[in-house]
Amino acid sequence: MGVPTLGCDCAVCTSADPHDARLRPSVAVRWAGAGGSRRTVVIDTGPDFRQQALRHKITAVDAVFYTHNHADHILGMDDLRPLSYEAFRRGGNIPLYADETTAETLTRIYDYTFAPGATYPNRARVELRPIAPRTPVHEAEFVSIPVLHGEQAIHGFRFGNAAYLTDVSAIPESSFGLLTGLETLVLPALRHTPHPSHASLEQAVGWAKRIGAKQTWFTHIAHELGHEETNRMLPDGMALAHDGLEVPILLDANQFDGNDMSGADA
Ligand SMILES: [Zn+2]
Ligand SMILES: [Zn+2]
Ligand SMILES: [Zn+2]
Incomplete structure (x- = not known):
């Protein structure tokens, strides 16, 4: 809902x-590419995407990965329009990597963009693509991490020595094998009390201990968790994330003992 929560x-x-002021969750992965070009991959474009892009001076997007189809993760898609025109001039649409459910929802909401024969001249120059186990984007590679959000199978993503998971209520055993050797891990932690489709802070701390990343950041935080008071009770190497947090990562570190990589490098 974001914090403050309305009403x-x-x-x-x-x-x-x-x-304690929290926009809807999203992350930008940015790096210097070949020839000094700046690369930006965004994971989820929520309703606050425009504000976040302005705040962090995101002037181009190379690709978007979607975790799932809920409003707080997709409703900023249309704000990609001005950035997509620049990509289009350079010769391509912005790829939007989305699973079948998310692609169906995006197609329904933004029918003027995705419907076959859409002619609205100011539509975003974007194209939906399926999420593969590993998806290269220029110099980087994004590894899908299958997780459960209540009953729904959704995606987290690993990139180099970092991984971003949000809206998770269960992590399948096979996905833990994709999360070894991490320096930076982002996990969701909604509040203290259990929720049918979101991890509580206590559940997320348990996963963080098992995965053992050097540093774990919690995201998708509701107004039950005050920033300072919650951070004081967390173990070393774990903290609540906050809007504007920047963390250095290594993108060329996809060397890990994945045990469920069928179809890798397709
Ligand atoms: Zn959700
Ligand atoms: Zn959400
Ligand atoms: Zn409140």
Whole structure:
């Protein structure tokens, strides 16, 4: 919902700490590519995507990966339009990697963009592509991490020595094998009390301990978790993320003992 949550006057929603102000979750993976070009891959374009892109000076997007089809992860897609025109001038649409369910939802919401024969002249120059076990984007490779969000099978992503998982209620055994050797791990932690389709903080801390990344950041945080007070109780190497957080990662470190990589390098 973002924090402050509409209509709420709890201590976190009215907090003066800027870390307690949370836009909807999203991440940009940025690196210097061949010839000094700047690369940007975005994971999810939520309703706050425009504001986040302005804040972080995102002026071009090479690809978008979607975790799943919920509003807080897809409703900023149309704001890719101005960035996509530049990509289109350079000769291509922006690829949007989405599973079948997410592609169906995007096609339904943005019919003027995706319907066969769509002629709306200002539509985003984007194209839907399926998510493969491993998807190269220029110098980087994005590895799909299958997870469960309630009943729904959705995707997390690994890139180099980092992984981003949001909206997770269960991690299948086979996916733990894709999460070895991480320096940076992002996991969702909604609140303390259990939720049918989201991990509680306590559940996420358990996964973080098992996965053993050097640093774990929690995201998709609701107004039940105050930033400072929650961070004080977390073990070393774990902390709540916050809007604007930047973390250096290594993208050429996809060397890990994946045990479920059938179809890899397709
Ligand atoms: Zn509140
Ligand atoms: Zn969701
Ligand atoms: Zn969500």
